[in-house]
Amino acid sequence: xxxxxxxxxxxxxxxxxxxxxxxxxxxxxxxxxxxxxxxxxxxxxxxxxxxxxxxxxxxxxxxxxxxxxxxxxxxxxxxxxxxxxxxxxxxxxxxxxxxxxxxxxxxxxxxxxxxxxxxxxxxxxxxxxxxxxxxxxxxxxxxxxxxxxxxxxxxxxxxxxxxxxxxxxxxxxxxxxxxxxxxxxxxxxxxxxxxxxxxxxxxxxxxxxxxxxxxxxxxxxxxxxxxxxxxxxxxxxxxxxxxxxxxxxxxxxxxxxxxxxxxxxxxxxxxxxxxxxxxxxxxxxxxxxxxxxxxxxxxxxxxxxxxxxxxxxxxxxxxxxxxxxxxxxxxxxxxxxxxxxxxxxxxxxxxxxxxxxxxxxxxxxxxxxxxxxxxxxxxxxxxxxxxxxxxxxxxxxxxxxxxxxxxxxxxxxxxxxxxxxxxxxxxxxxxxxxxxxxxxxxxxxxxxxxxxxxxxxxxxxxxxxxxxxxxxxxxxxxxxxxxxxxxxxxxxxxxxxxxxxxxxxxxxxxxxxxxxxx
Numbered sequence: 001x002x003x004x005x006x007x008x009x010x011x012x013x014x015x016x017x018x019x020x021x022x023x024x025x026x027x028x029x030x031x032x033x034x035x036x037x038x039x040x041x042x043x044x045x046x047x048x049x050x051x052x053x054x055x056x057x058x059x060x061x062x063x064x065x066x067x068x069x070x071x072x073x074x075x076x077x078x079x080x081x082x083x084x085x086x087x088x089x090x091x092x093x094x095x096x097x098x099x100x101x102x103x104x105x106x107x108x109x110x111x112x113x114x115x116x117x118x119x120x121x122x123x124x125x126x127x128x129x130x131x132x133x134x135x136x137x138x139x140x141x142x143x144x145x146x147x148x149x150x151x152x153x154x155x156x157x158x159x160x161x162x163x164x165x166x167x168x169x170x171x172x173x174x175x176x177x178x179x180x181x182x183x184x185x186x187x188x189x190x191x192x193x194x195x196x197x198x199x200x201x202x203x204x205x206x207x208x209x210x211x212x213x214x215x216x217x218x219x220x221x222x223x224x225x226x227x228x229x230x231x232x233x234x235x236x237x238x239x240x241x242x243x244x245x246x247x248x249x250x251x252x253x254x255x256x257x258x259x260x261x262x263x264x265x266x267x268x269x270x271x272x273x274x275x276x277x278x279x280x281x282x283x284x285x286x287x288x289x290x291x292x293x294x295x296x297x298x299x300x301x302x303x304x305x306x307x308x309x310x311x312x313x314x315x316x317x318x319x320x321x322x323x324x325x326x327x328x329x330x331x332x333x334x335x336x337x338x339x340x341x342x343x344x345x346x347x348x349x350x351x352x353x354x355x356x357x358x359x360x361x362x363x364x365x366x367x368x369x370x371x372x373x374x375x376x377x378x379x380x381x382x383x384x385x386x387x388x389x390x391x392x393x394x395x396x397x398x399x400x401x402x403x404x405x406x407x408x409x410x411x412x413x414x415x416x417x418x419x420x421x422x423x424x425x426x427x428x429x430x431x432x433x434x435x436x437x438x439x440x441x442x443x444x445x446x447x448x449x450x451x452x453x454x455x456x457x458x459x460x461x462x463x464x465x466x467x468x469x470x471x472x473x474x475x476x477x478x479x480x481x482x483x484x485x486x487x488x489x490x491x492x493x494x495x496x497x498x499x500x501x502x503x504x505x506x507x508x509x510x511x512x513x514x515x516x517x518x
Contacts, residue, residue, distance in 0.1 A: 036115070036121055036122065036123040036124070037059050037060060037061055037063045037112075037113035037114065037115050037121070037122065037123040038059065038060045038113070038123050038124070039057050039058070039059065039111060039112065039113065039123065039124070039125075039126040040058050040059065040060050040092075040224075041057075041058050041224055041227035041228070041233070042057075042126060042227055042232075042233035042236050042237055043055065043056065043057045043109075043111050043126050043127075043128040043236065043237055044056040044057075044128070044236045044237075044240075044241060044284065044285045045109070045128055045129075045130040045236075045240040045241075045285055046175075046240050046241045046242060046243065046284060046285030046286060046287075047240070047242060047285060047286055047287040047298075047300055048130055048131070048132060048133060048174075048175060048240045048300075048302070049132070049133050049300065049301055049302070050103040050104075050132055050133040050134070050135055050301070050303065051099055051100055051101050051102075051103065051132065052097065052098040052099040052100065052101045052132065053097075053098060053101075053107075053130055053132070053240060053285070054095050054096065054097050054098070054285035054286065054287055055067060055095060055096055055098060055109055055111065055128065055285060056093065056094070056095040056284070056285040057086075057093070057094065057095075057111040057113075057126065058086070058091065058092050058093045058094075058224075059086040059092040059094070059113040059123075060092065060113075061092065061113075061115065061116075062085075062086070062087055062088065062092070062115075062116040062117070063085075063086045063092065063113035063114060063115055063116050064083035064084065064085055064086070064113065064114045064116060064119075065083060065084050065085070065086050065094040065096070065111060065112075065113055066080070066081075066083050066111065066112050066113065066114055066122070067080075067081045067096055067098075067109060067110075067111050068080050068081070068109065068110050068111075068125075069081065069098060069101075069107060069108070069109045070107075070108045070109075071102065071105055071106065071107060071108070072108065073106075073108050073129075075108060075110070081096065081098075083114065084096055085116070086113060090282050091217075091220050091279075091282055093282045093283065095285050097287060101132050102132065103132050103133065103134060103135035103303075104131070104132060104133070104134040104135060104136065104138060104303075105131065105132050106129060106130075106131050107129065107130055107131065107132060108127065108128075108129050109127070109128050109129070109130075110125040110126065110127040110128070111125060111126055111128070112124060112125040112126070126237070127237065128236075128237040128238070129237070129238055130175075130239075130240045131174055133174075133301065133302040133303045134302075134303040134304070134491075135303065135304075136303075136304070136491075137303075137304050137305060137491045137492070137494070138303070138491040139488065139489065139490060139491045140174055140302065140303060140305055140306055140487075140488070140489040140491070141171065141172070141173050141174055141486070141487070141488045141489075142173045142174050142175045142176065142177065142486075142487050143168045143171065143173045143175075143176050143177075143239075143484050143485060143486050143487070144176065144177035144178075144179055144358070144412050144414070144442055144484065144485045144487070145164070145168075145176075145178070145179060145414055145442040145443045145444070145445045145483065145484035145485060146178060146179035146180045146181050146182075146246065146360070146413075146414030146415060146442075146443040146444070146445065147179075147180075147181045147414055147415070147417055147443040147444035147445055147446075147447040148162070148181065148182055148183065148184075148226055148444070148445050148446045148447060149162075149183060149184055149187065149222075149225065149226055149446060149447060150181060150184040150187055150248065150417075150444065150446075150447030150448060151184075151187065151447050151448030151474055152187060152188070152189055152190055152193060152203075152448075153193075153201065153203075153446065153447055153448055153476055153477050154189045154203035154204055154205070154209065154225070155203065155204040155225070155226075155228060155229050156201050156202055156203060156204070156477075156478075157202075157204065158202055159201070159477065159478050160231075161229045161230055161231050161232075162226070162229045162231045162232050162445070162446040162477075163231060163446075163477070163482070163503045164231075164445045164446055164477075164482045164484055164503040165229070165231040165232050165234075165235040165445070165446075166231040166234070166235070167484070167501070167503050167504070167505045168235065168239070168484055168486075169231075169234060169235045169238060169239060170505065171486060172238075173239055173486070174239075174240070174302070175239060175240040175241065175242055175302075176235075176239050176240070176241050176242065177242045177244075177308065177310075177356075177358050177412060178241055178242065178243040178244065179244060179246070179358060179359075179360055179412065179413055179414035179415070179442075179443065180244050180245050180246030180247075180248075180249070180360035180414065180415065181245075181246045181247070181248040181249070181360075181414070181415065181443075181444075181447070182223065182226070182243060182245065182249060182280070182284075183219075183222040183223055183225075183226065183248060183249055184222070184248045184447070185212065185213035185218075185219055185222050185248060185249060185250060185251060185276060186212050186213070186248060186250075186251040186252050186263075187209075187212075187248070188209065188210060188211060188212065189203045189205055189209045189210065190203065191203060191205060193476070195476055195478065199478070201476055201478065204228065206221060206225055206228075208221035208222065208225070209221070209222065209225055211263075212251070212263050212264060213276070214264060214265060214266040214272065214275075215275065216275040216278055216279055219249075219275055219276045219278075219279035219280075220279045220282065220283065222279075223279060223280070223283040223284075224283070240285075241284065241285065242300055242308060242310060242358070243284045243286060243310075244296055244297075244310050244311065244312060244358060244360050245280055245296055245312070245314060245360065246313070246314060246360040246361065246414075246415060247314065247378075249276050249277075249280050250269075250272055250273045250276040250277075250314075251264075251269075251272065253320060253369050253378045254269060254272075254273065254314070255269075255314075255317050255318070255319050255320045256269065256270065256317075256318075256319055257319030257320060257321070258320070260272070277294050277315075278294075281294060286298075295312070295315075296310065296312035296314075296315065297309075297310055297311055297312040297335075297339050297342065297343075298310050299346045299350075301352070302352075303352075304351075304352060304353065305352060305353040305354060305489045305491070305494055306352050306353070306354050306356065306489060307346075307350045307352040307354070307355050307356070308356045308358055309343060309346055309347070309355065309356065309357045309358060310358045311335065311339070311343070311357065311358060311359050311360065312335075312339065312360075313334055313335065313359065313360050313361050314360070315336075316333055316334075316335060316336030316338070316339055317333055317334050317335075317336070317390075318330050318331045318332060318333040318334070318390075319331065320369040320376050320377060320378055321369075321376060321377065322375075322376065322377065322382070322389075323376075323377030323382040323388065323389030323390055323391075324382065324388050324389055325388060325389045325392070326388060327392075328392045328393070328396075331389075332389045332390055332392055332393070333390075333393075334380060334390040334393050335393055340393055340396070340397065343357075343397065344397065344400050344404075347400075347401065347404070347406050347409070348404050348406065350406075353408060353489070353494040353515045354408045354410060354489065354494070354496055354515065355406065355408060355409045355410070356409075356410050356411075356412055356487075357409060357410070357411045357412070358412050358413075359411055359412070359413045360413065360414070360415060361378075361379045361380065361413060361415050362379065362380075362381075362413045362415060362416060362420075362422075362439060362441055362453075363380050363381065363394060363411065363413075363422075363424075363439055363459060363461070364380070364381050364422065364424075364439075364455055364456045364457075364458065364459055364461040365379065365381060365416055365420075365441075365453040365454070365455060365456070366379070366381045366382065366383065366453055366454040366455070366456055367379040367381070367415070367416065367453065377389065377390070379415075380393075380394055381456035381458065382456065383456055384430065384456060384457045384458065385430055385457075385458060386430050386431060386458065387430075387431050387458055391431075391458055391459075394459065395431050395433070395459075398431075398433065398434035398435075398459070399433045399434060401434065401435065402433060402434050402435045407435075407515070407516040407517070408513075408515050408516055409437050410437065410438050410439075410440070410496070410498075410513070411437065411438070411439040411440070412439075412440055412442070412485065412487075413439065413440070413441050413442075414441065414442055414443035414444075415441075415443065416441060416443075416450060416453050417443060417444045417447060417448060417449055417450035417468075418441070418443075418449060418450055418451070418452060418466065418467060418468035418469065418481075418483065419441060419442055419443075419465070419466065419467045419468075419483035419485075419500045419502075419508060419509075420440070420441040420452075420463060420465060420466040420467075420468075421438070421439075421440050421441070421463075421464040421465040421466075421498075421500065421509060421511065422438065422439040422440075422441070422461040422462065422463060422464065423436065423437075423438055423461070423462045423464050424436060424437050424438070424439065424459050424460055424461050424462075425460045425461075425462055426460055427460065428457070428460035428461075428462060429457065429458065429459050429460025430457060430458045430459075430460075431458055431459060432460075434459070438498075438511075438513065439461070440485055440498055440500070442483050442484050442485035442500060443483055443484070444477075444482055444483070445482060445483075445484060446477055446482060447477070447482075448474040448475060448476065449468065449469045449474065449475040449476075449479065449481040449482065449483075450468060450469055450474060451468050451469045451470060451471045451472065451473060452466050452468040452471075464509075464511075465500065465508070465509040467481065467483070467500075467502075467508055467509075468481075469481065477503070480502055480503055480504050481502060482502060482503040483500060483501065483502055483503075483508075484500075484501055484503075485498060485499070485500055485501070486498070486499045486500075486501055487499075493514075493515075494514075494515040495512055495513065495514055495515065496512070496513045496515070497510060497511070497512050497513075498510065498511055498513070
């Protein structure tokens with residue numbers, strides 16, 4: 001086994017955030033024999049590269065996070081890293097960027113907290129693991145999906161909790177791409193829901209999930225609620241997360257023009273989004289941007305076969321509206337000019353076999369801003385015809401990809417609460433200046449299953465597979481129509497296999513893609 005930790009971890013970085021400090025509550029007197037600081041919501045790792053990644057944990061009081069790292073499960077060659085603070089300002093969360101680890105190596109870490117006021121009192125350690133990205137062309141396996149704890153479906157212990165996470169963990173993936181809607185901040189949980197078969201769904205409840213999230217503390221609580229699930233914590237300890245956000249981290253279909261419903265006492269959508277963003281960044285192991293704190297879009301290089309481009313289709317979009325602009329301007333922004341330029345530049349510079357574009361919304365499924373009236377556009381698509389509105393960005397990007405001879409792009413997404421495979425065929429498209437590509441849709445991981453969306457023919461999508469609820473019906477997680485995608489890349493050939501699965505692990509549909517030369 002390689003023991004590259006002998007080179008040491010040359011530096012560490014605590015990722016901190018600017019924002020108003022939370023109220024500091026004085027710690028009670030501690031018994032030296034009891035009441036030790038605890039890891040409250042498990043451990044996480046994320047944004048793994050060939051030489052490191054981010055680890056995360058949360059304490060129950062002002063503490064110092066103590067991290068030990070090893071290349072052996074026994075921690076025989078353990079290295080202890082200098083402590084970092086977990087303070088009320090970040091809800092006692094802390095994360096550390098580990099660097100200069102060996103490539104393609106199983107890394108084991110354990111985290112405990114030391115009481116800030118009583119340095120001789122430490123809690124029990126919680127252990128996690130991840131594997132650094134390869135430097136050689138080895139096999140790569142990962143899963144993706146989105147949409148967790150939506151439509152009133154929370155943690156039901158009698159149904160096994162958030163079962164999809166247990167199912168995904170059995171595949172021992174290298175990482176999860178979480179495609180957004182990590183929480184439903186606008187979703188309120190009833191205590192019970194009567195199901196169509198006469199059974200009763202019983203939600204585990206916390207006070208913060210009996211109303212919409214408006215304060216920073218309530219947004220934080222929505223994330224922490226998911227971490228109460230045994231399946232989620234076990235998954236997080238073993239599988240790194242590459243996370244992005246969508247609308248429900250703030251509220252349904254939010255943009256700068258959002259008019260908040262009566263349930264909200266906070267009437268300022270920008271204030272609500274700022275609080276939600278802070279909670280989101282505190283609760284996940286993202287690598288944070290130094291130049292733009294709070295940025296979500298980023299590139300994750302995962303060895304010679306794979307680069308992942310994580311998009312942010314919320315922070316820079318124009319207002320949700322008819323989406324019919326014929327020229328590109330602020331009202332038609334979705335990625336926005338800066339992010340679009342970054343994506344073009346990053347794709348052009350990529351030398352990986354596969355370029356996976358992780359989009360929190362699908363390209364050609366029509367998502368209405370107001371489903372009751374079927375008005376307004378929440379996503380890229382707005383109906384058949386030439387590119388208009390937000391589709392202008394996609395037309396520009398696809399033309400660039402073709403002109404720059406960028407091969408092997410694959411789009412992965414979620415959001416619409418069903419599973420699908422779309423092949424984009426320029427021969428069937430209204431706009432034809434692009435090379436064919438695939439888009440795969442997976443989710444929900446744990447939420448209501450929806451029916452199939454209308455398709456927009458601008459970019460020529462062909463539905464090769466879809467599994468959804470009947471029209472007008474929302475199914476519960478216990479109906480087992482919870483979906484995730486599994487991607488496997490063969491090291492020797494670079495062939496990519498994409499399989500869509502349900503929470504029972506049934507393989508619903510699969511295809512193999514051979515890479516074109518780059």
